[in-house]
Amino acid sequence: MSKSRSLYRSLAPLRHRDYRLFFISYLVSMLGDGVWLVALPWVAMELGGDSSELAMVVGAEAVGLVSCVLVGGALADRFPRKRVIGWSFVASFAVLAMLTAVHVIGDLKVWQLVGAAFVLGASAAISGPASDAFTPDLVPEESLHSANALESTVRSLTMRMVGPALGGVLISLLDSMSVIMLNAVSFGVAALCVAFIRPGVSAGSVSEEEAESAEPVPYRQALRYLFGERWLWVLIVWSGVVLLLQSGPRQVLLPFLISDRLGGDARDYGLFIAVTGVAAVVASVVLGARKPPKDYARWMLLAWTAGAAPLAVMVFVPSFWLLLPMAVMYGCFSTVGNVYWSTLIQTVPSAVRGRVISIDWLGSLALVPLSAVIAGVGSGRAFVVTLFVLGGTLPVLMTLATLRWVDLSALRPPGEAVKKAEEPAPEAPEPLVGARPAS
Incomplete structure (x- = not known):
């Protein structure tokens, strides 16, 4: 009986429809990020880049993260969080799709990879705070602890284990640019999952109307x-x-x-x-x-x-x-x-x-x-x-x-x-x- 109670407690957040969709989007996007960690260096090397150019690519992503994270927090408090997360996923999908298209044309350069890495870092900086702030809008307060434990499990599995391993296997079977295209698909799937979230349906949810009507x-x-x-x-x-x-x-x-x-x-x-x-x-x-x-x-x-x-x-x-x-x-x-x-x-x-x-x-x-x-x-x-x-x-x-x-x-x-x-209170924020x- 105690085991069943423990299982019920750990999976309790998934009882809510909105959070299930959010969790799937989180899982898919994190898996894509784990694959990206492995694919990125190989793409840079295939383009003739050396260690300094690879450092530029990695550094550009870090700069995008640090420079945009406060903007992400402000957007998460100003606009419906579902919208902020969804559009940041769309931006990541678009930049990776354009990267793939340029590669197919045959004119991809390292500087374009640097620009794409910056956009991906900025997108993560915008979606990250919004995602963390969105979870309490999707589950009851007593399920927050279990929801964060679930997300931590996914993050550890995808970013440290499954994602990099899958990326290595796929690169050995396909070329590294094809793996980046699959990462683009993961962001597209994640954006679709977020689009189907209907805030206000699940317990604990805040509707989009409430979010938009609240005075910033x-x-x-x-x-x-x-x-x-x-x-x-x-x-x-x-x-x-x-x-x-x-x-x-x-x-x-x-x-x-x-x-x-x-x-x-x-x-x-x-x-x-x-x-x-x-x-x-x-x-x-x-x-x-x-x-x-x-x-x-x-x-x-x-x-x-x-x-x-x-x-x-x-x-x-x-x-x-x-x-x-x-x-x-x-x-x-x-x-x-x-x-x-x-x-x-x-x-x-x-x-x-x-x-x-x-x-x-x-x-x-x-x-x-x-x-x-x-x-x-x-x-x-x-x-x-x-x-x-x-x-x-x-x-x-x-x-x-x-x-x-x-x-x-x-x-x-x-x-x-x-x-x-x-x-x-919206009318009296003091x-x-x-x-x-x-x-």
């Missing part, structure tokens, strides 16, 4: 709300600093650690990434099946910290195989923290939800390139050890300081005893600030 809240009001909620801006800063400390060592230095110090190769690094992906999937499935704890925010922060701490030990292990338990810890606990955070941030008032989420996205994205630059500055043993140790220990100290300075006990998972924040007691 000025950006300064959104910022006043954000900084009026101590828990919110402190945790956004916390996660941004942790990414600054951790992403460079993980993405830049860890492959060299595996190769130069532990005698590993690309297969070993791939195994490390795969293990983190499997741990993330398992954690997401278990989270979706379990009732969230009452001390939701505290557990979220502790989970994030548990996922970050092993970095301090990685640089001292004598064998590659001892890295794998740490990969499990990172994949598992970072996923738990991310699911909890996604659910918490979705409880902010709908009128500013898109902009708050976009600011969170910006805090996560903006410092990652800086972290990579810092990691690439030096390669000496002492420098590497220092970055790994600081990356694993400072988040622990930050967590202790946060728990003392911010009262997280008042924050509960959606659907529990604490009432969800009141939505600001009460938005302090709509929920600040922590």
Whole structure:
């Protein structure tokens, strides 16, 4: 009986028609993104591009993400979110279809690939905050936790495992440009699924008429709300600093650690990434099946910290195989923290939800390139050890300081005893600030 209850809880969001369509669109688009990660370098190489030109392509996508993410949040609060997501998928479909058409004509250049990558990054920046803000409009509040666990499962499977593997197989059977054409089809299917969503039909839905009739809240009001909620801006800063400390060592230095110090190769690094992906999937499935704890925010922060701490030990292990338990810890606990955070941030008032989420996205994205630059500055043993140790220990100290300075006990998972924040009245947006007691 308990197993059936767990399964019911984990799949509860799919009972709602609108969310089923949204979930299918999310699944298909994420799968296409996983394939794109593999196909993109091969297309650049087939066009005669070298490593610097490939870096330009990847960098253009990152620039598109960072430069447009705040615009995406503003659009998500100004227009119906279904429309924002749908048109961003259409834009991605159009640019990939044009890329394929130019390739068929036989005149595709690397600079065109750079432009397409920028548009895809911008499209993701616009659809991402809108998608995160749209989920609470499609499911009842008590199902938000399970919905985020489902989406985390899909993201881990498609982006870390199935998508790249499928992309590699398809490229071996077809040419890489054909695989990009399939990615275009995935965005077309996702756009169609979003088009069939009828907000206001499922429980928890907000109709398009309600979204369009609501008076938009000025950006300064959104910022006043954000900084009026101590828990919110402190945790956004916390996660941004942790990414600054951790992403460079993980993405830049860890492959060299595996190769130069532990005698590993690309297969070993791939195994490390795969293990983190499997741990993330398992954690997401278990989270979706379990009732969230009452001390939701505290557990979220502790989970994030548990996922970050092993970095301090990685640089001292004598064998590659001892890295794998740490990969499990990172994949598992970072996923738990991310699911909890996604659910918490979705409880902010709908009128500013898109902009708050976009600011969170910006805090996560903006410092990652800086972290990579810092990691690439030096390669000496002492420098590497220092970055790994600081990356694993400072988040622990930050967590202790946060728990003392911010009262997280008042924050509960959606659907529990604490009432969800009141939505600001359209005719009087000023009460938005302090709509929920600040922590």
